[in-house]
Amino acid sequence: GEDVEQSLFLSVREGDSSVINCTYTDSSSTYLYWYKQEPGAGLQLLTYIFSNMDMKQDQRLTVLLNKKDKHLSLRIADTQTGDSAIYFCADPSSNTGKLIFGQGTTLQVKP
């Protein structure tokens, strides 16, 4: 079945780059998404990538997609304390568009 895997925890110092990794199994998706969840809040779409792209850059965010290895990564440059949150990658089911989420990566940013 469809599955999405992420590492659970990442700790970085303020100003460093953060790289959050994700692997997925359903390769038919046209888009892949990254969501951010702050404590006690809902999910906010952070960025997405079209499946025929290898890379997408959006200000401090860079998304890399390796379709052959089914690997997706999110790089946050110059990480700030406000970036502390849980980050989820999500793969839409090809049938109905429901999102298959990874377990979420908790990003801790130390001052």
Place this chain on the structure above:
Amino acid sequence: NAGVMQNPRHLVRRRGQEARLRCSPMKGHSHVYWYRQLPEEGLKFMVYLQKENIIDESGMPKERFSAEFPKEGPSILRIQQVVRGDSAAYFCASSPPSTSGSTGYNEQFFGPGTRLTVL
């Protein structure tokens, strides 16, 4: 344009009671998805509805859980005879009608969630 609204934000129930969770999608959105987030876990899909239709309920537990999205009013997720294992955050997301099918870009906008605690 108001975002997705969910109420209540927090709900406490005793074992055996019923829980009703409401979701009002964004204006113009006709697709509603419900997800459950158990403590320390990611979100798991439960059900996908369009107005008056259940499209995909493959993630719904077979008993005690039901969902509806009537022609008028919010979508409701109903849990009968709640048990402690139902304690979780329940998120609703809405999306507009997709012009390119489920494989096109179709952002889901999430509500703030309802945190259910079963005592």
